[in-house]
Amino acid sequence: MIRIACLIYDGFLLLDATGPLTAFEIASIHRPGAYSIELVAEQAGVVRCSGGVTLNAMAFRDSAGCDLLLIPGGSGAQNASNVQGLLDLIRDAALQGRRIASVCSGAFLLAESGVLHGRRATTHWAQAAELARLHPTITVDADSIFVRNGDIRTSAGITAGIDLALAIIEADYGVEIARRTARSLVVPFRRPGAQSQHSAMLDLVRPNDRFGELLAWARVHLAEPLTVERLADRAALSVRQFNRAFTESTGVSPARAIERLRLEGPRAALEEGASSIEAITRDHGFGNPDRMRRACIRVFGKTPQAMRSRVIPAGSRKKDGRDMPAPVPRLKP
Incomplete structure (x- = not known):
């Protein structure tokens, strides 16, 4: 069983979290026991999304840990980036070798934590220029639906989080489980990550x-x-x-x-x-x-x-062509 922890914070966008989580939930119907899902926050308690809906979350440090840490976006993402404890959770997850995935402006949290340093990443096209301005060491791809660099994945807005989840499901359990999940969700299978956010x-x-x-x-x-x-x-x-x-x-x-x-x-x-x-x-x-x-x-x-002229400036490359993880810098408190 693969453990997924969705890290939420005040002002997160509800669909950024529930879209991918629903994909993982349905994948577990087609393959029983595929995933376990937890909502976590920096502190245990009620967390309010940008639309006003509240959810209960356990403290991340009190959870059983995770194999994949999911970071939704939302209007609170850049405010949340000022909370050092939240950034520490993301940074520690990267240092421990956990997979990390962000949806939409969740990439700002990954960027602020340092885990995208020297990597290529994406976010919603309307926020890509701001991400590049604030974090010039990141190669921001304003076009792709989602981007993978090693164990770090970033995706564009809202429904692109579902595309990213389907790609993860396919990598974890194969094409057929991902295809059945997409069919249950009534969404396309598959939109490749390199497909443009707009046409x-x-x-x-x-x-x-x-x-x-x-x-x-x-x-x-x-x-x-x-x-x-x-x-x-x-x-x-x-x-x-x-x-x-x-x-x-x-x-x-x-x-x-x-x-x-x-x-x-x-x-x-x-x-x-x-x-x-x-x-x-x-x-x-x-x-x-x-x-x-x-x-x-x-x-x-x-x-x-x-x-074939585009080079991914994230870390270095192994002989087999896979990305080496870029170093994770420690930010000053």
Whole structure:
């Protein structure tokens, strides 16, 4: 059994905590005994979330310890960063080799504690610039849904915490348990961490445009065949009507729109140095590497190999390519 402790504080965002915890709870239904879950705080007692709901938490030091420490975000995250005791709990968990995961602005707590020093991390796109300004030693990725550096994981806003939890479940218990969990939650399986928090293609759609919902649906079904006929049927139009109306609305053909959506995930994965082009091709519905290669050249002017330019400046690398943990500095009281 893997023990999860969710560290809450005054002003945390309720869904940042309950979203991932529910994923772990449901995974334990599909695989009995998979996880145990505790709500912990610096001190035992009632903790108020940003919306006013209160929860009872035990003192972290009185708990049985944990294998994974989960840090939700919320409006209180930057205020909580002034509480030295809370930062000490996070820092000590890192020094003890526990896995740590943050959701949204929970990354500010990890940053203030020092555990993100020299690492790459993400947070909600709207707060990424502030995180980078306050902590220049962190390489802030304002685009990815979640980022993993060794035993430290950070994720973007709210629902990205569920994506992160599903990725953890998959790593712990395999694809099938994670897939069943996603199905029970009625959420996509799987959105890769490198997938962008926002979509340049979706940004082309005007407010109230009838094709916005269609493109959002297509974005989570990219591993499936997305023919013009299927898209037209979902839009309740004939193929001819659909082609004309879609092109007039977005400025690109349906085929080019799907190609751009398919390239968003591969682009981030390639720039992160993902090892298998074949796996990227499969996960994003290109069918074969040569087709993805041609699409990359057409849209980005580069081959997939040439796009592997992004370096993770977190710690150093072992010979097998895994990240070495960055040192955890002790902060002055």
